[in-house]
Amino acid sequence: MTGRAYAASGGHLDRLEQTWADPKGPAGWFTHVDHKSIGRRYLVTAFSFFLIGGALAALMRLQLSRPDNTVLGPDLYNQIFTTHGTTMMFLFAVPVMQGLGIYLVPLMVGARSIAFPRLVAYSYWMFLFGGIFLFASFLLNAAPDVGWFSYPPLAESLYTPSKRADVWAQLITFTEVASLAVAVALITTALKLRAPGMTLNRLPIFVWAQIVTSFMVLFAMPAVMLASTSLILDRLVGTHFFDVEHAGDALLWQHMFWFFGHPEVYIIFIPGTGIVSTIITTFSRRRMFGYLAVVLSLVATAFMGFGLWVHHMFATGLPQLGASFFTAASIIIAVPTGTQIFCWIATLWSGRLTVKSPMLWILGFFTIFIVGGLTGVMLAAVPLNTQVHDTFFVVAHFHYVLIGGAVFPLFAAFYYWYPKFTGRLLSERLGAWVFGLFFVGFNLTFFPMHVLGLHGMPRRVYTYPAAMGWGNLNLLASLGAAVMACAVVLFVVDAIRALVAGVVAPWNPWNAGTLEWATSSPPPNSNFPRPPTVAGREPLWQNPPDQPVVVGLRDDARDVLVTHVLDAEPDHRLLFPEPSVWPFLTAITTTVLFVWSIFTPWAVVYGAVPVFVTMVGWFWPKSPAEGGTQLWPFSRRTLPRPNEAPAAGGAI
Amino acid sequence: MLWVCGAVFVVVTTALLLSIVRGINNNNRSKQDAELPSERVLANGVGASVGLTVLTLILLLVASIVTGRTVGSPLAGSSAVTIAITGHQWWWEIQYEDAVPSRRVVTANELHIPINRPVVLKVTSRDVIHSFWVPNLQGKRDLIPGYTTAIWLQADRTGFFRGQCAEFCGMQHAHMAFDVIADSDRDFEGWLEAMRQPGRDPAPSTRRGRDIFMQSRCAGCHAIRGTEAAGQIAPDLTHIATRSTLGAGTLPNTPENLAAWIQDPQRMKPGNQMPANPLPEEDVQALVAYLETLR
Numbered sequence: 006m007t008g009r010a011y012a013a014s015g016g017h018l019d020r021l022e023q024t025w026a027d028p029k030g031p032a033g034w035f036t037h038v039d040h041k042s043i044g045r046r047y048l049v050t051a052f053s054f055f056l057i058g059g060a061l062a063a064l065m066r067l068q069l070s071r072p073d074n075t076v077l078g079p080d081l082y083n084q085i086f087t088t089h090g091t092t093m094m095f096l097f098a099v100p101v102m103q104g105l106g107i108y109l110v111p112l113m114v115g116a117r118s119i120a121f122p123r124l125v126a127y128s129y130w131m132f133l134f135g136g137i138f139l140f141a142s143f144l145l146n147a148a149p150d151v152g153w154f155s156y157p158p159l160a161e162s163l164y165t166p167s168k169r170a171d172v173w174a175q176l177i178t179f180t181e182v183a184s185l186a187v188a189v190a191l192i193t194t195a196l197k198l199r200a201p202g203m204t205l206n207r208l209p210i211f212v213w214a215q216i217v218t219s220f221m222v223l224f225a226m227p228a229v230m231l232a233s234t235s236l237i238l239d240r241l242v243g244t245h246f247f248d249v250e251h252a253g254d255a256l257l258w259q260h261m262f263w264f265f266g267h268p269e270v271y272i273i274f275i276p277g278t279g280i281v282s283t284i285i286t287t288f289s290r291r292r293m294f295g296y297l298a299v300v301l302s303l304v305a306t307a308f309m310g311f312g313l314w315v316h317h318m319f320a321t322g323l324p325q326l327g328a329s330f331f332t333a334a335s336i337i338i339a340v341p342t343g344t345q346i347f348c349w350i351a352t353l354w355s356g357r358l359t360v361k362s363p364m365l366w367i368l369g370f371f372t373i374f375i376v377g378g379l380t381g382v383m384l385a386a387v388p389l390n391t392q393v394h395d396t397f398f399v400v401a402h403f404h405y406v407l408i409g410g411a412v413f414p415l416f417a418a419f420y421y422w423y424p425k426f427t428g429r430l431l432s433e434r435l436g437a438w439v440f441g442l443f444f445v446g447f448n449l450t451f452f453p454m455h456v457l458g459l460h461g462m463p464r465r466v467y468t469y470p471a472a473m474g475w476g477n478l479n480l481l482a483s484l485g486a487a488v489m490a491c492a493v494v495l496f497v498v499d500a501i502r503a504l505v506a507g508v509v510a511p512w513n514p515w516n517a518g519t520l521e522w523a524t525s526s527p528p529p530n531s532n533f534p535r536p537p538t539v540a541g542r543e544p545l546w547q548n549p550p551d552q553p554v555v556v557g558l559r560d561d562a563r564d565v566l567v568t569h570v571l572d573a574e575p576d577h578r579l580l581f582p583e584p585s586v587w588p589f590l591t592a593i594t595t596t597v598l599f600v601w602s603i604f605t606p607w608a609v610v611y612g613a614v615p616v617f618v619t620m621v622g623w624f625w626p627k628s629p630a631e632g633g634t635q636l637w638p639f640s641r642r643t644l645p646r647p648n649e650a651p652a653a654g655g656a657i
Numbered sequence: 658m659l660w661v662c663g664a665v666f667v668v669v670t671t672a673l674l675l676s677i678v679r680g681i682n683n684n685n686r687s688k689q690d691a692e693l694p695s696e697r698v699l700a701n702g703v704g705a706s707v708g709l710t711v712l713t714l715i716l717l718l719v720a721s722i723v724t725g726r727t728v729g730s731p732l733a734g735s736s737a738v739t740i741a742i743t744g745h746q747w748w749w750e751i752q753y754e755d756a757v758p759s760r761r762v763v764t765a766n767e768l769h770i771p772i773n774r775p776v777v778l779k780v781t782s783r784d785v786i787h788s789f790w791v792p793n794l795q796g797k798r799d800l801i802p803g804y805t806t807a808i809w810l811q812a813d814r815t816g817f818f819r820g821q822c823a824e825f826c827g828m829q830h831a832h833m834a835f836d837v838i839a840d841s842d843r844d845f846e847g848w849l850e851a852m853r854q855p856g857r858d859p860a861p862s863t864r865r866g867r868d869i870f871m872q873s874r875c876a877g878c879h880a881i882r883g884t885e886a887a888g889q890i891a892p893d894l895t896h897i898a899t900r901s902t903l904g905a906g907t908l909p910n911t912p913e914n915l916a917a918w919i920q921d922p923q924r925m926k927p928g929n930q931m932p933a934n935p936l937p938e939e940d941v942q943a944l945v946a947y948l949e950t951l952r
Contacts, residue, residue: 079828079927152825158802159785159827164746249803255786256801289680294699320788320823321799322806325729329722336714336721343710344703346669350676351699358680371673379662382714386721388728389658391796395788395823461792463823466831470906473819 018534021560025117025530027584036584040119041528043129044108045426050129051101054136058092059493061085063486066450070483072471082467083150084169088143090153091173094269095180096136098411099222102276103187105418106215108426110191112521112528113209115200115537117558117565118581120193121186123588123623128186130592135179138600142172149173152465154266155236157247157258162240171240171603174233178599181226188219188226198565199573200520201555202539209519209542210286210299214279217303221272221310229265232258242606256321263314271310273407275303277414278345281367284417285349287517288364289356292542295348302341309338319390328387335385342378346371361515362436366417369444370409377405380455395465398458404451416443416496423500424514428526429507435499442492449485453478518543536566539573587623594619661717728796730809737775737809740768744780744787744800744822747829747929748892748905753849762852763880765892766835766905768820771845772812781805788824791837797823812839821906828928834906855883856895856951866947869940878931881951891931898952904929916945 027037037043064085068077077085111119119125142148149169151160160170195208195216208216235246236258245251247258286293293299315323315331349371358364380402384390393399416439424430458464462475469475513522523545524533536555541547555575558564563581568574598612683693743750753762770776780789782800790797795810812818822833840848859867867884870876876886882895900910904926908914917924919941922931936944 079831083828151827156786156825159825164785164827253803255803290684294696295703298703320797321801322804322808325725328725332721332725333718336718339714340707340711344707347703347706350669350672351703353673353680354676355683355694355699356680357684358677359684360677360681368673368677372670375666375669379666382717383658383662386658386717387725388721388796391798392792394797395825461790461819461821463790463821463830465825468831 017560018529021531021534022529024561024563025532027530033584035589036586038118038122038126038582038584038588039530040107040111040122040125041532043119043122043125044104044106046129047100047104047107047132048426050133050136051097051104054092054096055101056493056497057140058089058097059490061089061092063490065089066483066486068467069469069479071480072469072473072476074468077467079467080150083465084143084146084148086465087149087152087173088139091139091149091176092136093407094153094273095176096132096139098273098407099180099184099269100132101415102215102218102273102411103184103191105276105280105415105422106191106219107187109422109521110194110212110215111198112425112524112532113212113519114195114198114203115520115523115533115539116194116198117532117536118198118563119190120198121190123582123585124186125190126585127588127592128183128190130589131179131186131595132183134592134596135176135183138179138596139172139176142168147172149176154262155233156255156262157236157239158249158255160236160240161248168603171237174237174240175599175603177229177233179596181230182595184222185226188222191215191219192223196570197567197576199568200537200539200544201566201568201573201575203544203568203573205571205573206296207539207542210282210293210296210303211276211279211519213300214275214282214303217307218272218275221268221275221307224311225265225268225272228261232261232265235261237603241603256318259318259321260314263317264311266317267314268307268310270403270406271306274410275306277370277411278303280414280418280421281349281370282345283517283519284363284367284414284421285352285356286543287421287515288361288367289352289358290516291352291356292518292546293348294352294355295344296542299345299348302344305341306338309334309341313338313385316385316390319387320394332385332387336382339378339382346375361420362431362433362440363417363421363515365437365440366413366420369440370413370417373405373409373413373444373447377402377407377409381406393458395463396458397454397462397464400464401451401454401458404454408447408451416440419496419500421515422521423503424510425521425526425528427504427507428510429503430510430514431503431507432499435495439492439496439499442488442495446485446488446490446492450482450489451485453482453485457482513545518546520544585623587619591616591619591623658717658720661713665713737777738771739777739779740770742768742778742780742789742800744782744784744789744826745890746784746827747822747833747926749789749833749835750783750892753852760853762849763882763893764852764896765900766902767900768835768837769845769848770810770812770837770839771842772815772839774842775809775811777807777809779805779807785826786824787822787826787833789820790823791818791820793818794837799824812837815839815841815844819906829926832905832907832926832929834902836901836906851899852896856881858883859947859950863943863947863950866943866945869936869944870947873934873936874932875934875944894948894951896951898949912945912949915948916941919944 027033027039027042064077065082068074068082107119107125139148147168149155149172151165151170151173155170155173158164195212238244239246239248245253247253247255249255282293282299313331313334316335319328384393384402420431420436457475457478460475462469510526512525520537523537537544538553538555540549540552555566558566558578563583565579565581567576567579569576594615598608598616601608601612739754741752741754749766751764751768755761780798780800781804782802784802787800788797789800791810794812795808798806798808816839818837818839820835820837822830826833871885876888878888878891879894880887880889902908903910903914903918904922907926908918919934920936921933922929923933
C-alpha cells in the first residue's frame with residue numbers, strides 16, 4: 006500500500022495548510038514553531054559546526070604532520086584542540102541527533118507537531134547563540150584552552166586567569182539548556198502524540214532510540230551543569246569546590262564530569278543505532294529481527310552507561326576492587342551492543358537486500374564501529390588502560406566509536422532522509438564517491454593513531470621531537486585527514502546541487518515502512534492532511550487498504566490528537582500554540598544573562614529581570630477569541646477564528 | 658587481548674559480509690519466503706553468538722583482573738628504593754628519600770634507578786594534574802594535587818628510558834619529558850653518593866658566574882645546595898651539568914643551549930615560568946661557565 010491513501014485535497018486542505026503555516030518573510034523567520042523548520046535549522050546549524058570543527062581538526066593535523074613543527078604555537082594549538090572537542094561533542098554530535106529527532110519523531114509517530122513547539126524553538130536559539138558565543142570568543146583569542154573536559158585545578162583561575170575557562174563553562178550551560186528542552190519535547194511527543202494504534206511495541210526503533218537518549222540527557226546533563234556551575238563559582242565568586250589549597254578536591258570534578266561524560270558517548274551513539282536499525286529494515290525488505298531484543302538492548306545500554314564512568318579515571322590510582330568493578334561494568338556493556346549487531350546481521354542475512362547509498366554508510370559503520378568497540382573492551386582492562394590512557398590510542402579509539410557509531414549512521418541518515426527533508430534525491434554516483442573517500446580517509450587518519458599511541462605518543466601535545474620517530478605515521482594521518490576533507494566538501498557540493506537540480510523525490514523513494522513516508526516530500530505544514538492510524542510495526546507495509554484515518558480534527562486551529570502512553574488509544578484533543586517571537590526574545594535575554602555572568606555574579610540577579618519579562622510575554626494567557634497569543638508584541642495578527650463548531654464525537 | 662579482539666573482528670566482519678552476499682542473493686533469486694531462514698534458526702544463531710560474546714568477555718575480565726594484580730603490586734623479596742616525585746608546570750621534581758635529612762637528594766627531570774629492584778614512587782603535584790608515564794616500565798599514574806599515591810616499577814636491564822607527562826597540564830604539556838636511567842646497583846649508589854655532595858665551590862676563574870647567580874634573580878627560584886641559593890619553585894641546579902637535557906626534555910644540555918636558555922627561555926618553550934634574563938653577553942658566559950662546573 007502506498008502513502009497516497011493519506012493524500013487530501015480541496016478547501017479543507019487549504020485551510021489546514023494555512024492554519025499550520027509559519028509566517029513568511031524575514032520578520033516571520035524569528036517566530037517559527039514548525040518542528041520541520043526548527044529541525045532543518047538544527048541540522049544545518051549543527052552540520053555547519055561540524056564543518057568548522059573539522060577545519061580545526063585539519064589545522065591540528067597540519068601542525069602535527071611533521072616533528073617540531075611551528076605552524077601553530079602552543080597557545081593557539083591548545084585553543085584549537087579544546088574548541089574542536091567542545092564543538093564536536095556539544096555543538097555537533099548531540100544537537101545533530103536531536104535535530105533529526107525534532108524533524109523525524111513527530112512524522113514517524115504520525116503527529117502534526119512536536120510537543121511544546123515554542124520550547125523547541127527556544128532551544129534552537131539557545132543552541133545557536135551558544136555556538137556563536139564560542140566562536141566569537143575564538144576570534145577574540147579567548148577560546149577555552151584547557152581541554153574539552155576542563156580539569157581543575159588547571160581550569161581554576163589561578164592557572165587560567167583569563168576568561169577562557171569561563172567561556173567553556175558557560176557554553177556548557179547554553180548547550181545543556183538547549184538539549185534538556187529538546188529531550189522533554191521528544192519524550193512527550195513519542196509517548197503522547199502517537200497515531201492511534203501505534204502501541205509501544207509498534208514504535209519504530211528510531212523513536213525508541215530517541216526516547217532512550219532523551220531520558221539519558223535528562224539524567225546526565227544535570228551532572229555536568231552542576232560541575233560547570235561549581236567551576237564557575239570557584240572562578241567568579243571564590244568558592245573552593247575544586248581548590249586544593251582550601252580543602253577542595255580536584256578529583257570531585259572528574260567524578261561529576263565523567264558521570265555525565267560517559268553517558269554522553271551513548272547519548273551520541275544510541276540515536277546512531279536507531280538510524281542503523283531503520284535503514285537496515287528498509288533495505289532488507291523485512292521487519293527488524295529481534296525487535297524486542299534490540300529495544301531492550303538500547304534500554305540496558307542506557308542504564309549501564311551510567312555505571313562505568315570511572316574507567317576514565319583508572320590512572321588516578323584507585324583501589325583494586327573498585328577498579329575491577331568498573332572494568333566488569335565496562336566489559337559487560339559490550340553485551341547489549343553485541344546483541345544489536347547480531348540482530349542486524351540476522352536481519353541482513355534473511356532479508357532481500359538492495360545496496361543504495363544509505364546502505365554503504367551502514368556497512369562502513371559496521372566495520373569501523375566494531376573496531377572501536379573492541380578497542381573499547383581493551384581499554385576497560387586496567388593494566389592496558391594505564392598504558393594507553395591519554396595517548397593517541399585513545400584518540401583513535403574514540404574517533405572509531407564516535408565517527409563510526411554516529412557520523413557514519415548520520416551520513417546514512419542524510420542520504421536516506423534528504424528526499425524527505427527537501428523533496429530531492431542526492432546523487433547515487435557521487436554518494437558512492439563520498440563514501441569511498443570518507444571511509445579510506447578515515448582509516449588512513451585514525452588507524453595509524455593506534456600505533457602512535459602504542460609507541461607512546463601522548464594526546465594533546467602541540468609538537469613532538471623528531472627523535473621519537475613518530476613523524477611518518479603522523480604524516481600519513483594528516484594525509485588521511487585531507488582525503489576526509491575532500492569527501493566532506495564533495496558531500497556539501499552534492500547537497501547544494503541536489504537542492505536545485507536533484508531528481509524530484511516521490512513520497513516514498515525507498516519503499517520504506519514507517520510513517521514519515523506516508524506524506525509528501527517535503528511534508529506539508531500539517532504533516533498529515535489525513536492523520537494515519539497504525540496496524541503494525543511498519544504501517545506502510547502492513548496496514549490493510551481500508552485502514553481508517555483520523556478525522557474530526559479542526560482545520561481552522563492547531564488541533565492535535567493526544568493518545569494514551571501504552572496503547573495509543575485516543576485520549577483527548579489539544580490546541581497547540583501559534584508561532585511567536587517570544588521564544589526568540591527569551592533566548593536573547595537568557596543569552597545576555599549567561600554571557601554577562603562570566604564577568605560578574607550580579608548578572609544572575611539583574612539579568613534575571615529581562616528573562617522574567619520575556620517569559621511573561623511568552624506565557625501571557627490567551628483568550629479563546631484571540632485563538633492564541635500575538636505573533637509580535639504590540640502587533641495584531643488576524644488569527645483564524647473558529648468558524649464552525651468542532652466536530653462532535655471521538656477523533657476516529 | 659589484541660589477538661582475541663582481532664579474532665572477534667575477523668569473525669564478525671566475515672559474518673557481516675556473508676549476510677550481505679546472502680541478502681543480495683535472496684533478492685536476486687526472488688526466492689519464496691519459505692526458502693528464507695526461519696525466525697527460529699535466526700534466534701538460535703543470535704542467541705549462540707550472544708552466549709559466545711558473554712563467555713569471551715568473562716575470560717577477558719578474569720585475565721584483566723589477574724594481570725592487574727600482578728602489575729599493581731611489587732615483587733616481594735629485595736628491598737625497595739623509595740623516590741618522591743612532584744609534578745610542576747612543566748618539570749619534574751625528584752627526591753630520593755633517606756632517614757637522615759642531610760642525605761636526601763633533590764634533583765629534576767632525570768630519574769636514576771637501580772635494576773632488578775622494585776622502585777616505589779610516591780607521586781603528587783604542586784600545581785595542576787600531571788601524569789607520570791614511562792611506557793617501557795609501567796602504566797601511567799596521575800599526579801594530583803592534594804593526593805599522594807604510590808606506584809612501583811622495576812627495570813630488568815640497564816639503559817635509558819624516556820618518560821613524558823600524559824595528562825594535559827597547560828601550555829607546555831608537550832615539553833614535559835624526563836629521562837629514566839637504569840644502572841647496576843653499584844653505579845646507582847655511586848651516582849646517588851655524588852648527588853649528595855653540595856654544589857662545588859667554584860675555582861677563581863668561575864667565581865664571577867657564581868656571584869652573578871647569587872645577585873641576580875636566579876637564586877630566588879633555583880637552589881644550589883651548599884650556597885645561599887635556596888629557591889624552591891624551580892628545578893634544583895646543584896648538579897645541573899650532569900643532566901642531559903634542559904627544560905624537561907626540551908633541548909640537549911650544551912653550553913650554547915644553556916646560554917640561549919638563560920637569555921630567553923620563552924623562545925624555546927613559550928609560556929614556561931622562567932622569565933627572560935637580558936644580561937650582558939659576558940655575564941651570560943660567566944654564568945654558563947659556573948653552571949658547567951656543577952657536576
